Amino acid sequence: MLVKEDVINALQQVEDPELHQSIVKLNMVRNIQINGTHLSLDIILTIPGCPLKAKIQHDVEKALQAIGASSVAITFGAMTDQERRTLTASLQAKNVTEQGMPNMLLLNSGVQFIAITSGKGGVGKSTVTINLAVALARLGKRVGILDADIYGFSIPAMMNIDQKPTMLDQTAIPVESHGVKLMSMGFFTNDNQPVMWRGPMLNKWIRNFLVNTLWGDLDYLLIDLPPGTGDVAIDMAAMIPQAQEIIVTTPHLAASHVASRAGLMAQHTKHTILGVVENMAYFEGADGQKNYLFGQGGADQLADLLQTQVIAHVPFAQPEENTGSSVYEEETIIGEIFTNLAEDLLYQ
Numbered sequence: 239m240l241v242k243e244d245v246i247n248a249l250q251q252v253e254d255p256e257l258h259q260s261i262v263k264l265n266m267v268r269n270i271q272i273n274g275t276h277l278s279l280d281i282i283l284t285i286p287g288c289p290l291k292a293k294i295q296h297d298v299e300k301a302l303q304a305i306g307a308s309s310v311a312i313t314f315g316a317m318t319d320q321e322r323r324t325l326t327a328s329l330q331a332k333n334v335t336e337q338g339m340p341n342m343l344l345l346n347s348g349v350q351f352i353a354i355t356s357g358k359g360g361v362g363k364s365t366v367t368i369n370l371a372v373a374l375a376r377l378g379k380r381v382g383i384l385d386a387d388i389y390g391f392s393i394p395a396m397m398n399i400d401q402k403p404t405m406l407d408q409t410a411i412p413v414e415s416h417g418v419k420l421m422s423m424g425f426f427t428n429d430n431q432p433v434m435w436r437g438p439m440l441n442k443w444i445r446n447f448l449v450n451t452l453w454g455d456l457d458y459l460l461i462d463l464p465p466g467t468g469d470v471a472i473d474m475a476a477m478i479p480q481a482q483e484i485i486v487t488t489p490h491l492a493a494s495h496v497a498s499r500a501g502l503m504a505q506h507t508k509h510t511i512l513g514v515v516e517n518m519a520y521f522e523g524a525d526g527q528k529n530y531l532f533g534q535g536g537a538d539q540l541a542d543l544l545q546t547q548v549i550a551h552v553p554f555a556q557p558e559e560n561t562g563s564s565v566y567e568e569e570t571i572i573g574e575i576f577t578n579l580a581e582d583l584l585y586q
C-alpha cells in the first residue's frame with residue numbers, strides 16, 4: 239500500500255532537466271491520487287510544450303515504479319503566468335544580491351572567471367574557450383561559457399547547437415552541450431543578423447547575461463571576448479575585476495605582436511594572466527614531422543613580454559579530427575592537450 243509521503247519522497251529525487259532542481263521543490267507536482275498501487279498525478283510544466291516533457295515523464299514513472307507503483311497516470315499542465323512569475327522571482331532571488339548585483343560576482347562566490355582573449359580574429363579564441371570548458375567539465379567541474387564575442391558570436395554553431403534557451407519570463411536557462419552551459423548573443427538575434435550596438439548597450443547585455451541567466455552553481459565561467467581591446471573587453475574588466483585571462487595567438491610574429499595589446503590591457507586592468515595558448519602551432523604530417531606553417535616563436539615572445547608562460551601548444555587538427563564540431567574528442571591529440579591544460583588550471 240503506497241502512501242502520499244512515500245510518493246513525495248520518491249519525486250523529490252526527480253529533477254527538472256533544465257533547472258536542475260527537484261520537481262517537488264519547484265511546485266510542479268500536484269493532485270496526487272493513490273489507489274492501492276495505482277497512482278495518478280498532475281505535473282505542471284514551467285512552460286507549455288516543454289521540450290523535455292518526455293524526460294520528466296520517464297523519470298517520474300521510474301521513480302514511482304521503484305517504490306512499488308504498478309501504474310502511473312500523469313496529466314501534464316502548464317504553470318499560469320502568475321505562477322511562472324513567482325517561480326522566476328524566487329529563482330532570481332538566489333541569483334542576485336539585494337542591490338541587483340549578480341551573486342556570482344561576489345568574491346566568495348566560488349566562481350572562477352576566465353576570459354579568453356586575442357589580438358585579432360580567427361586565431362582560435364573560440365576553439366580554445368569551447369575545448370577548455372569541455373575539458374574542465376569532463377573533469378567534473380561545473381562550467382559555463384559566456385559568448386561575449388557580441389559581434390562575432392560563433393560558439394552555438396561551433397558546438398552544433400541549434401536550440402535556443404528556454405525563457406522563464408525575462409530570465410534564460412542556458413543551453414547545455416557537452417556538459418557545459420552556454421549563453422550567447424547568437425541566441426537572441428534573428429537569422430544570424432549582425433549586432434550593431436555600441437558601448438552602453440553592450441555593457442547592458444553582458445550584465446544581463448550575468449543577471450538574467452539561471453546559471454545555477456558554477457565552478458568556472460569562461461568568457462569568450464571579442465578580439466582586440468574594445469568596449470566589451472573594457473566593460474568586462476570593470477565588471478569582473480577578479481577575472482583571469484588566457485591570451486590566444488598563433489606562432490606568427492605579427493599575430494603575437496597584435497595579441498600583445500590585449501595582453502597589455504589585461505595587465506593594465508590588473509587581471510591575472512594565466513598564460514598564452516599558442517594555437518595552430520604546427521601541423522603534424524603522416525610521417526610524424528612537425529610543419530610550422532605559421533613560423534615559430536611568436537607565442538614565446540608574447541609570453542616573455544607579458545612575463546607569463548606559454549601554457550599550451552595546440553597543433554592544427556588532423557583532417558579526420560574535423561568532424562563538423564569544434565569540440566575535439568577526449569582521445570584526440572587536441573582533446574588531450576586541453577585535458578592537460580584543464581588539469582594544470584585545477585591543480586596549479
Ligand SMILES: Nc1ncnc2c1ncn2[C@@H]1O[C@H](COP(=O)(O)OP(=O)(O)OP(=O)(O)O)[C@@H](O)[C@H]1O
Pocket residue numbers: 356358359360361362363364365366387390392464465517518552553554555564
Ligand atoms: N587548431 C586548429 N586546427 C584546425 N582548425 C582550427 C584550429 N583552431 C581553430 N581552427 C578553426 O579556425 C577557425 C577560426 O577559429 P575560432 O573561431 O576559434 O577563432 P576566433 O579567434 O575565435 O575567431 P573570431 O574572433 O573571428 O571568432 C574556425 O573555423 C576553427 O574551427
